[in-house]
Amino acid sequence: MSKKQPIGIFDSGVGGTSIWKEIHQLLPYEHTIYLADSINAPYGEKPKEEIVRLSFKNTKKLLEMGAKIIVVACNTATTNAIQQLRSSFTVPIIGIEPAIKPAATKSRAKVIGILATKGTLSSELFARTSDLYSKNTKVIEVIGNGLVPAIENGQKDSEKMDRLLRDLLQPMLQEGIDYLVLGCSHYPYLIPNLKRLLPDSVTIIDSGEAVARQTQAVLGSQDLLCDQPNKAPEFFTNGNPQVLKNLINASEQTFNVTYLDF
Secondary structure, rough: OOOOEEEEEEEOOOHHHHHHHHHHHHOOOOEEEEEEHHHOOOOOOHHHHHHHHHHHHHHHHHOOOOOOEEEOOOOOHHHHHHHHHHHOOOOEEOOOOOHHHHHHHHOOOOEEEEEEEEEHHHHHHHHHHHHHHHOOOOEEEEOOOOHHHHHOOOOOOOOOHHHHHHHHHHHHHHOOOOOOEEOOOOOOHHHHHHHHHHHOOOOOEHHHHHHHHHHHHHHHHOOOOOOOOEEEEEEEEEOHHHHHHHHHHHOOOOOEEEEEEO
């Protein structure tokens, strides 16, 4: 295994680029390859067997491209397929889970909200994590119906999006949450919307930075951190490349996005 081999990242669509941005910022010398399985988004409404199958498909494609580590930048895929992936492949595999622990630990109201997909909230891994870290804390779980398709269709800043969010946030606000956990890698792109709609007393928290630090730690432990400039990031999607371009080009740099049938 070479230090110059890429970090492979996949998601059910474009949302996992929120995780990619954290990794790229922390590890700028790393060559990253991102797969957006947009044609199959959202994963959150699919049965577990289908989520596992798609996760294996994406992992195999990234390994074919030479990935030295796989980052599952999708909460639904992590909570439903991470154990099977780790038992089937020898490369390190990093997952992403809702940040329940920091929210429950820091909450003064002892009431937190979790906005996530049906696939994440109904998974065994999520249930175990929630039970472990949310003792003495009331957890208000809300399925983010409609959010992923709207983001995938380029409607992030639409009035439709704000209407969706108002309806989803209402039961959490009625219960008096002071932390909102974003349990889907698409949702960090909605933070500007959420800040407009939420009172200042509610803190928004996601897992992106923690995933980047864990990726750094695992690569470091295996002496696989790239310590010199490497190839530019590569992005592949089996959906509409323009939606992916719009999200990643919000940064200062412009990266190529390629359509790939996978």
